[in-house]
Amino acid sequence: MTSALIGERSLYDDEHALLRSTVRAFADRHAAPHAERWRTAGRVDRALFREAARAGILGFNIPEEYGGGGVTDFRVNAVIGEEFSRHPASDALAGIGLSNDIVVPYFTGLTDDAQKARWLPGIAAGERVVAVAMTEPGTGSDLAGIATTAVREGDAYVVNGSKVFISNGQNADLVVTAVRTGPDRHGGLSLLVIEADRPGFTRGRNLEKIGLHAQDTSELFFQDVRVPAANLLGAEGTGFRSLMRNLAQERISIAANAMASIEAVLERTVDYVRERKAFGRTVGSFQNTRFELADMVTTARVGRTYLDGLLARHSRGGLTAVDAAAAKFWATENYVGIVGRCLQLHGAYGYMMEYPIAHAYLDSRITTIYGGTTEIMKEIVAKDLGL
Numbered sequence: 469m470t471s472a473l474i475g476e477r478s479l480y481d482d483e484h485a486l487l488r489s490t491v492r493a494f495a496d497r498h499a500a501p502h503a504e505r506w507r508t509a510g511r512v513d514r515a516l517f518r519e520a521a522r523a524g525i526l527g528f529n530i531p532e533e534y535g536g537g538g539v540t541d542f543r544v545n546a547v548i549g550e551e552f553s554r555h556p557a558s559d560a561l562a563g564i565g566l567s568n569d570i571v572v573p574y575f576t577g578l579t580d581d582a583q584k585a586r587w588l589p590g591i592a593a594g595e596r597v598v599a600v601a602m603t604e605p606g607t608g609s610d611l612a613g614i615a616t617t618a619v620r621e622g623d624a625y626v627v628n629g630s631k632v633f634i635s636n637g638q639n640a641d642l643v644v645t646a647v648r649t650g651p652d653r654h655g656g657l658s659l660l661v662i663e664a665d666r667p668g669f670t671r672g673r674n675l676e677k678i679g680l681h682a683q684d685t686s687e688l689f690f691q692d693v694r695v696p697a698a699n700l701l702g703a704e705g706t707g708f709r710s711l712m713r714n715l716a717q718e719r720i721s722i723a724a725n726a727m728a729s730i731e732a733v734l735e736r737t738v739d740y741v742r743e744r745k746a747f748g749r750t751v752g753s754f755q756n757t758r759f760e761l762a763d764m765v766t767t768a769r770v771g772r773t774y775l776d777g778l779l780a781r782h783s784r785g786g787l788t789a790v791d792a793a794a795a796k797f798w799a800t801e802n803y804v805g806i807v808g809r810c811l812q813l814h815g816a817y818g819y820m821m822e823y824p825i826a827h828a829y830l831d832s833r834i835t836t837i838y839g840g841t842t843e844i845m846k847e848i849v850a851k852d853l854g855l
């Protein structure tokens with residue numbers, strides 16, 4: 469694949485290029501026309517998930533015997549994530565990307581055959597929307613501080629507690645929930661799939677955010693929710709380990725999406741400053757604009773090489789938690805910085821919501837926080853240095 473700004477990328481082949489146009493056409497047809505309505509509503513229509521499944525861009529990484537596409541190569545996820553991130557309706561598409569890259573792996577990687585048969589067909593068809601709930605009002609970065617309890621009673625767990633900031637939380641039917649099943653900070657955590665129609669499960673507010681307006685982000689409450697022990701993912705007490713393993717893919721996904729967003733923002737800014745005039749000349753002709761863009765495009769080109777190397781490594785199964793943490797903070801911090809500088813080059817038009825740069829400015833801000841903050845990512849990298 470070749471981009472005017474970034475140059476050739478050897479990571480992908482012709483099949484990926486074809487997929488890229490399918491994803492773009494899907495976003496244009498199924499997300500763009502509804503994006504403003506969904507932003508006002510604070511959530512997308514659930515039909516979007518079904519349409520995505522029909523188009524093969526949701527559930528593609530679920531085994532074929534359960535109705536999915538049987539894809540295991542992460543480059544397919546990356547193509548979809550990149551095209552979603554570049555699209556002006558990216559906030560409306562975020563819930564599908566989250567399912568593909570972050571939540572589905574819990575359902576494919578940690579389930580036994582009976583669980584696969586119960587859950588995967590519905591997810592693959594886009595009928596069952598999924599979410600993962602780790603964060604609580606009292607704990608975010610410190611995942612070992614999770615306080616929502618699951619107490620074993622016969623063949624069920626009784627769950628009490630609450631979660632906050634859960635993406636897809638309003639639309640979700642199946643929530644992978646991190647719960648405390650024992651007192652040990654790490655060894656006392658487990659993962660339970662909780663169906664949203666269980667008595668005692670309630671959704672709180674759809675939280676009002678500064679960006680990602682079409683994406684629902686929710687509080688969830690659990691009051692004496694009886695969940696069959698058959699809903700446990702993996703063995704009791706292995707929750708922390710499973711989270712750590714899956715968080716590497718979550719973080720490389722956020723990094724890859726940030727990198728694609730950087731490229732889209734830069735391409736749009738180059739187009740804008742070529743057209744916009746001040747003092748009888750184009751804004752792009754001022755030395756400041758030229759130097760700013762030369763600097764940012766070079767950062768993007770360096771970053772693209774770095775990210776594509778890591779994406780190739782991940783598609784071969786060799787990505788480490790440290791690689792993912794480094795990529796996550798590097799790409800997202802650069803995204804936040806670059807989008808602010810590009811907005812400046814747009815002048816007041818950049819502050820108007822009718823310009824994609826304004827959305828990118830608002831939507832970018834969360835990327836250095838969710839999936840693990842920059843500070844926590846730096847802790848992971850520093851620890852690996854023996855510090």
Ligand SMILES: Cc1cc2nc3c(=O)[nH]c(=O)nc-3n(C[C@H](O)[C@H](O)[C@H](O)COP(=O)(O)OP(=O)(O)OC[C@H]3O[C@@H](n4cnc5c(N)ncnc54)[C@H](O)[C@@H]3O)c2cc1C
Nearest residue numbers: 600601602603607608609633634635837838839840841843
């Ligand atoms: C839009 C959105 C979507 C989200 N989606 C989900 C989701 O689907 N599922 C889910 O479970 N969660 C989700 N989250 C939650 C998100 O992952 C957490 O907010 C994030 O992990 C940070 O936790 P916190 O907000 O509690 O911050 P805190 O942990 O309270 O941190 C506050 C500040 O202290 C810093 N800090 C904390 N510990 C250290 C340390 N040891 N050293 C240095 N600095 C430190 C942090 O870096 C941060 O700057 C979402 C959040 C948002 C806003």
